Amino acid sequence: MQETPASEVESVAKARPRRRWRRLVVVSVIMLLLFGLPWWTLVAAGTHWPTAVVVLGTVIIVGAMVALPTMMVFGHGRRHRDWAAVTGDVLLGAAWVFFVWSLLGQVLRLALFAFGVDDPARSRIVALSVLAVATTLLVWGYAEAMRVPRVKHVDVRIDRLGRGLDGLRVVMITDTHYGPIDRSxxxxxTIDRVNELDADVLCHVGDIADGSAEVREPQSRPLEHARARLARVYVTGNHEYIGEAQGWVDYMADIGWDTLHNRHIVVERDGDRLVIAGVDDATARGSGQAGHGANHQAALADADPNLPVLLLAHQPKQIDQAVAAGVDLQISGHTHGGQIWPFNFLVRLDQPVVHGLSRHGERTQLYTSRGTGFWGPPFRVFAPSEITVLTLRST
Structure with a gap:
C-alpha cells in the first residue's frame, strides 16, 4: 500500500480552511448586498425619517439578515426542521424581491432628481414606492405559488408521428417540490385538475419533493389517483439526488407509474406507435447513488429506430444528448421559468431555454415547463406555474 506523503496531507489540511474562509467571505458579501441596498433605500438614503423609524427599520432588516442563514442551516441542513426551512425560504424570497426593486428604485431616484425633486421628498418617494411594489409583489407572488396551476395548451408537430397518434394528449407536470409547507x-x-384533462399519456418530469418518499408521502399520495389512458411515466430530477432518488423511483413504481430509469416503453393507438423514453437527471452520475446516471443509449436500447421518440429529461441542458440520439421531442422542467423575476436571466446562464417550445437541430424539439409547484421561497413573480397539455400532431 502506497502511503500519502505527510507534506501532501498537510497541504490538503491547509487548503480546506482557506476554502471555507473564501466561501464565508463570498456569502458575507452577498448577504451585505442583499440586505444592505434595501436598508439604504428604505431607511438611510436621505429620507431623514424620525429616529424611531430608522431604529425600527434597521432592527427589522438586520434581524432578517441574521435569521436567514440561521434558518437555512436548521431547515435545510442535517436537522431538517420544516418550520425553520419555511422561515428561511420566505426570508430569502422577500430579500430578493426587496433587493431587485431597491435597485430599480434608483432609476426613479434619478428621474425625480432630473425633475428637481429634492430630499427628503425624493428619497421618501423612492422608499415608499419600493416598499409598496415589493410588498404587493410578495403578496401576489404567494397567491400565485399556492394556487392550482393554470393549464397551458401547446400543439407540437412531429414529422415522424403516425396518423393514428395525431391528437395524442400528453399531460405534463413537473417540479411539484412537495416540501416544508404541507400542500396535501x-x-x-392539482391531480383533480389533471384528471379533467383526459390525458392519453401523463408525465411527471422530476423534482417530486424536497425530502424522502417516506417524509413527503402524505403530499405525494394523490399521484396514485392520477389517470391516463395509455401510460403514466416518471423520471428523476436533481432534487431526488439531494435526497433519496431510489426511494422515489421505488415509490412511483409501487403506486403504478412507469419509472423511466434510463429505459423506455412503447404506446400504441390505431396501429401507430410512439417510444416514450426517460433518462436520469444530469446530476445523477455525480450524486454517488449506485446505478444512477443519465444514459441515453440504455434508455433507447432495442427501440425501433423508425418510431418517433418522446423523451423525458428533467433539465433542458440535456438536449444535446437528445439531439445526438435522434429524439423527436424532449420535455423538461427544472427552470421554474425563473420563479421570481428577474431570476430568469440568471437561469439562462445555465440552461439553453427558460420556458416554452424550441427547436434544436433538424429533428429535435424541446418543451420546457415553468413547473407545477415551486422550490424554496413560496412566491412566483412573473413566472406562473403550469400544467401543460402537449397535443401531438402528425404532418
Missing part, C-alpha cells in the same frame, strides 16, 4: 390539499386539487 393543493396536491389533491
Amino acid at each position: 390539499r393543493w396536491s389533491t386539487r
Whole structure:
C-alpha cells in the first residue's frame, strides 16, 4: 500500500480552511448586498425619517439578515426542521424581491432628481414606492405559488408521428417540490385538475419533493389517483439526488407509474406507435447513488429506430444528448421559468431555454415547463406555474 506523503496531507489540511474562509467571505458579501441596498433605500438614503423609524427599520432588516442563514442551516441542513426551512425560504424570497426593486428604485431616484425633486421628498418617494411594489409583489407572488396551476395548451408537430397518434394528449407536470409547507390539499386539487384533462399519456418530469418518499408521502399520495389512458411515466430530477432518488423511483413504481430509469416503453393507438423514453437527471452520475446516471443509449436500447421518440429529461441542458440520439421531442422542467423575476436571466446562464417550445437541430424539439409547484421561497413573480397539455400532431 502506497502511503500519502505527510507534506501532501498537510497541504490538503491547509487548503480546506482557506476554502471555507473564501466561501464565508463570498456569502458575507452577498448577504451585505442583499440586505444592505434595501436598508439604504428604505431607511438611510436621505429620507431623514424620525429616529424611531430608522431604529425600527434597521432592527427589522438586520434581524432578517441574521435569521436567514440561521434558518437555512436548521431547515435545510442535517436537522431538517420544516418550520425553520419555511422561515428561511420566505426570508430569502422577500430579500430578493426587496433587493431587485431597491435597485430599480434608483432609476426613479434619478428621474425625480432630473425633475428637481429634492430630499427628503425624493428619497421618501423612492422608499415608499419600493416598499409598496415589493410588498404587493410578495403578496401576489404567494397567491400565485399556492394556487392550482393554470393549464397551458401547446400543439407540437412531429414529422415522424403516425396518423393514428395525431391528437395524442400528453399531460405534463413537473417540479411539484412537495416540501416544508404541507400542500396535501393543493396536491389533491392539482391531480383533480389533471384528471379533467383526459390525458392519453401523463408525465411527471422530476423534482417530486424536497425530502424522502417516506417524509413527503402524505403530499405525494394523490399521484396514485392520477389517470391516463395509455401510460403514466416518471423520471428523476436533481432534487431526488439531494435526497433519496431510489426511494422515489421505488415509490412511483409501487403506486403504478412507469419509472423511466434510463429505459423506455412503447404506446400504441390505431396501429401507430410512439417510444416514450426517460433518462436520469444530469446530476445523477455525480450524486454517488449506485446505478444512477443519465444514459441515453440504455434508455433507447432495442427501440425501433423508425418510431418517433418522446423523451423525458428533467433539465433542458440535456438536449444535446437528445439531439445526438435522434429524439423527436424532449420535455423538461427544472427552470421554474425563473420563479421570481428577474431570476430568469440568471437561469439562462445555465440552461439553453427558460420556458416554452424550441427547436434544436433538424429533428429535435424541446418543451420546457415553468413547473407545477415551486422550490424554496413560496412566491412566483412573473413566472406562473403550469400544467401543460402537449397535443401531438402528425404532418
